[in-house]
Amino acid sequence: MHRLFAALLAATACASIAQAQTTPSAEAGPGQPQSTSPALAGPSFTVDRALELAGVVSPALEAASADVRAAEAGRQVAGLRPNPSVTVEAENVGGSGQYRGTRSLEATTSLTLPIELGGKRSARIAVADARTDRAAIQAAIAQADLRISVVRAYAEAASAERRLVTAHDQARIANETLRAAQVRVQAGRASPIEVQRADVARVNADAALLREERTLEVARFSLSRIIGQPISGPLDADWFSHVPAIYGPLRPIESAGTLVMAAADADLAIADASVRLARSQRVPDLTVGAGARRLEQTNDTAAIFSLSIPIPLFNNGRAALSQASAERQRADAQRRVTALDVDQAIARAQADAANAATSAAAASGPALAAAEEAARIARIGYREGKFGQLDLLDAERTLAATRAAAIDALLSYHIAQAQLERLTARAPVTQGE
Template structure:
């Protein structure tokens, strides 16, 4: 290979590696996580294969029955003039089945209905993946927030323990205060370790779904926003109801196909027969019709009708369930929004002010240590509850979006 070509290839490889590294160094967004998961999710690949099979089944349903070519050599290996094969009669014929009762059109309608169901299956699978990835992404963001809060609480507990030791050393406090502060420090250290394990688990779950290790930060500017952005249209049927309706349509098509199967098919035969060792020929014509003596197709028709009735009942049940779930999900979003706004608003401000006053009072010797510990614990619990409330709000919005027929990420940035 020429030297200049090698240099060009090397430059392209380095540029590609640099661009890949740069892309991976960018903070992961929710839309990125969803896109990565959709590319590698086994359930998505399986749903796409099901759709391809349904599309191929349409071509199968459209195909006509194959004709049959037969060759017969009669009156051979006998005696006299029929000894051997020379005096026998040879017949070459072609038999063509003729489907009656609209069987081919009925098969095609069944295949088209199955194709529609398979398409909805892809949409439902995508919706499930989006929901699962959203839950994992929100859990990872919340776990990072909780770890940050745990580290802040540990640093504060360590400083409080140091101050308590100094106060004991100069005789301003009893050794009990130092022991209490040390207990708080130990508990904060345990909480920090627990938060680290929770974060590692949440990031591992998200990495399994996306196939990308979370070595960099996560971009979630929407996490602190409690104002609900516009949701998908409410006049769109949920995917579960659309799937149930598609199953009912497929069952109806199968009823029509079973009814058409009760009409017997006709096979037409045409050929040419040659007699013995002379040149005499004659045409052979025939027609055959099966006699429906033992199987008239009534059992298959009854079975398809029963399956259709079951599909209708499943559709009605899906409609009731979807309506109930949608109403509950809307209330859940409203409740989660109110809780998140309260936890990150008045409750947080009050807890911060109480902790600030307690620190000042304890430093000046006006407040006992127990009040400081109680105020710090209340602030830590309020911060943790605020993060949990934000996570619950976003998860409730994701569930509502899925029930309203959306299978896209609820946040793009």
Template structure:
């Protein structure tokens, strides 16, 4: 009877082992945990850019800059004047008896190319605002990609945790049968129960982490419920470590735009020192004789107290500051790119190793331990140790893949890529 029970437990455990191995083998299978549409990375980024506050704010800044360009091109407004002389006096000048009324229009004439220089300042600020939109989109692409990576990694952790829990349940069942058959000590059953309880806790934690990651992604793209995703690229380490660089990174372009705007302000400040001429023309009516006469006037300010030197000095200082920040940004970018490329290369090597030979060795060791335990050749402690090693290796593989994709996404952001690095 005991031998029969042993054979039954052996057959049961091997059957369970085959079933679990058939579902647990790949880390590459896609798992969808939500009903409804499953989003790719490209679709998620496109949807987020439609409503993301950062992108919308950057676009509003462009609209403001466009309006500023239009305003800079406008001519100054003329001034309409009405003057009454010789009124409210005494004698013949009492009330309006001898009044003289003048109607005139004064038109400022901007000299020295002030309007064109003012327009160039507005256009430079417009270019900076347009680069700001690209920066906002690149930042959003990075944020969505990182959220996608978090969801993909959490889904795989959940799948592994569920498989581990199922195996722990079956191991507990086999331990119960073997204790009943008198083949092992009751301690084995208690130990198996403890392992099953721990697996339940781990699976619950993984499920909650997955829901949080999916809810975070949903919030980023403006969805009302957690999203299902499609990310076949997560398990792929064949992507090249490097990423093609565009002609200019966004940080460098933004710094250059600030320098261009500062130079335009220096030119505008210099031209503002040239006094403007105001031309007035009108007509005067002399009430006493009912005659009319033309009135013409020219006026120009005298730069006695404010020659504009302070404004020029301030503009030059701002230009010096913008150039220094541009040079600092170039140095920071070069350092960040070198570090990011090294991170990608290191992360790729770790991901290839962790998800390849290391994982295969741990899976084979666990398989042998399961079969050996079912046949009574290995102790339960050997099985637990093999399972723990496999669990740690699987977690390390997922972490390495997530680190690799995150490093690539950060490198793409430094290079100024607006589109996702993975085309699904």
């Protein structure tokens, strides 16, 4: 056992020096074994291509676009003025005596036109403009949500590909270890129990390989559903392996102008415009009319003018104004709550991304190189009879755990980075700005 520990220390020192002097190759990034699966051959399918395809078939984007069109149509409706009305009246018809028939007919034709007072039309337009801006922001939110969904699904599929490659490599190593154990037992240098241990390890490795194949199939299917077509070729391993160096304190928090804050600001703008509309509706409108009356008996015509003003006796609009004012207060308070939540969420997302990057760099760098070197030395020493089988199995388990930790760290980094980009995404410039 002490010889294996010495080999581990030596491998760690060598890996640290190599890590400082060289960079990972493009063919096999950190944590990626050299062997590849034949099913994943061909040109890589990039995350940019996945985002492009998802944007074409996404029902969420289609719904958001329909909302924008509906809001724009609502803006046109809000700017329309009330329609005039034509009224035709016939009096003194079908009575008795001199009013029998149409001899005393008085026919009146008039045109009435409602006149809005108190700025109702401009207030409606303001509400419609605010809702149009909110729909545009919601469309941008839908795009940002789609992006994080695609990146998450892509990263999970890429990690599944990496785990499958690792499982292939572990299965190959398990078979080689079994053959080495059989040779040692046949030569009389080891107990037959070593063959049984190696065979158990081989069975477990083959079972893990089957599980990873199913996991990859499900992950690629999930991604294909989002982009609307099957995926051909492997995913971009270089993108999955790339982790930038993140040092120093967190960046300043700038929640103003983000999508979340823009949505809260738009909700407040709608509430402000609604208060103005409720206030304008307390002013009664006028209805003016003009027409002509024809008298059948004398064949004369007379002009008629009318003016009507509603009396706000039962509904003076005060309750509607109180409701709009309360909703405005709620929107303002909700905006302040959102500002606090967004600042905290961005800070947590920055920390998560930085911690995941640190973990990925550590697990994919010297630690993984040392584990691979220690396992290699243990295999050579086991074949030559210098190390026992338990030492070999311990080194292989360490290598497998380090590879899994590296893949998990890379997946956590990409998900955390996508979440941070979602929280800090900038809002589009709307017509109200």
